[in-house]
Amino acid sequence: MDSQVLGIAMNGVTGRMGYRQHLLRSILAIREDGGVALPDGTRVVPEPLLVGRSERKLRELADRHGLDRWTTDLDGALSDPSVSVYFDAQVTSAREAALRAAITAGKHVYVEKPTADSLAAAIDLARLARDAGVKNGVVQDKLFLPGLIKLRRLVDSGFFGRVLSVRGEFGYWVFEGDWQSAQRPSWNYRSEDGGGIVVDMFPHWQYLLENIFAPVRRVSATAVTHLDRRWDDGVPYTATADDAAYGVFELEGGVIAQINSSWCVRVNRDELVEFQVDGTEGSAVAGLRHCRAQHRSTTPKAVWDPDVADGGGYREQWLEVPDNGEMDNGFRAQWELFIRHVCADEPFGHDLLSGARGVQLAEAGLESSATGRRIDITEIVL
Template sequence: MALQRIGIIMNGVTGRMGMNQHLIRSIVEIRKQGGVALSNGDRLMPDPVLVGRNRDKIAALARAHGIERYTTDLEGALRNPDDTIFFDAATTQARPGLLKQAIAAGKHVYSEKPVATHLAEAMSIYQAAKAAGVKHGVVQDKLWLPGLRKLQMLNEAGFFGRVLSVRGEFGYWVFEGDLQPIQRPSWNYRSEDGGGIILDMLCHWRYVIDNVFGKVKSVSCLGATHIPQRWDEQGKPYEATADDAAYATFELENGVIVQMNSSWCVRVRRDDLVTFQVDGTHGSAVAGLTDCWTQSRVNTPKPVWNPDVRNTHDFFGDWAEVPNTSHYDNAFKVQWELFLRHVVEDTPYTWNLLEAAKGVQLVELGLQSWRERRWVDVPSLEA
């Protein structure tokens, strides 16, 4: 067994998502386990260089996690032929330029989503990567969440029969900042800074729906800015210009209807921060991030509607939990390992920049639907 090195330029990993999910829980954990197993028995060891604007901040992050290399010189990092992958988790607005810069330098690119704020921009990144012949991927982490993997297994096993509908609920209450400190960055609520829950979440719902339930055919979306004033990290009030809630319905090519509510203005009284209920002719299932419960056709109770009598039936008791029959690793880490194998061994990999563009497309069409107050068809994107 030989140990192969692969150099990764990691940009934007001082932010919450880049640091926690991509650096600490993915790359650092892969290094701790001795690298990624390759088909020939070798191990592939990531050797990251952390890139950021604040030298003290990235130096401290590198020291804390045993990373030897860090720099504030992105152009210099891109010139290093020993680092073959560029990863970005910085701001959405800067991402198109950074990805194109890395592609021009001959780097394979892996990116957080959304890759852009407009479809034309997202497609131009994909076309640039395709023309350069570099490998490319976009983070679509929710596909490897235990709850969704269990839903996929049920679907593949034919548990649902004919799927009729999917109802998704995502969100929680994000503090305004006057009474309690904010737990999401203030830019999320300023459209001029790339904020908005439609831009943030419809990219997710596109790949979840396409991969688990069926291809999206059309969309009807209503956005809202429920909280018009918030307070920033310094405790100063500001006008919230971005949507903080979205109520979307999707018609799929296979006839399934998907409803997704996404909100930073909702208090949670459900099993998880995100739940998906799938109803089919032969059974139903409800999945959260990790757990999944089922109710089959023969176990469906017969409720009686009587508003004059308190209903004492335990509806939750009629559901059976899907057991953990395998180990579920961190979803971000799983996709990192798949992308690294794709770069080195050319293994199949479908979660690329074209898929990223589809997410941005759905964002644009959702915003159009809200603006024009109508259903909007989702045309196919050519590879």
């Protein structure tokens, strides 16, 4: 079978998510399986060029996986004619300049979110890519999670009837770093370095709500810093970024979504993120992998009586929604779509414009928190 090599400069894959999800479980896994199949029968085999600031980390990573292409010279990587795609998983503050350079160099770009520090910059990047004629995409991995794929299947089938509300709970306790090491890097908790749970998670909520239900038209949010002192390698620092946010999102068509996001919550749910959707005909609860549903016809009669012990058993009255098919790693699934977009011009809806809408919701959420007002979300026009 004919094959072609697609050179991808991967910047930021020495970080935990960039390494585990994008390099190890996506690009290297795709390569080991013989590449991505195109409609004409050929296969595209991705060839990574590792890019980063630390020569030691890059060399160790390359040696671990038998890779011989790595560099600390971003400009050199972007001038390499064997590289067609630039991928960015750096800290947000470094992303905009690198993306501009990649687009100017004529590379297709695929990027983690948020795409930029500000809405103005995110829109400008989308315009720059459009005018340069390069393919562009933004990682929107949660759309490809098994639990949310099953939830979307229920929505598309009309299971819910008229959707009334969405309630989401996301988060876990991130250790402060004093007596136990933190699970997230310290820059996440410094606003001056681009940290904060609003800029991190609201772009996720934007594309999930828009793609599964309807676009967000108004937001009201409260962002707080619950823990203002954390430690990095035993050194204390002041946490200046929000570590929890409580948002109400009004969707087109009247659906109300409430989503709590927190790195200061101890988990008492089945998965680290869960969404409950209630509709006139049925309800469902979806997480990363699982989805349970309860139809109107099987909804038990609940009666509030504080004087009588509640028999409980509510969870057992819901039915598991089956997979009904193979569901691959969400990051890999989207990588394969983007590679087919680049090499076969197949449609890809998760572009820099959609990424800008995520930045827009984050900015609106922070504005709402600062002013105490509900903020309207207007349509972005390039």
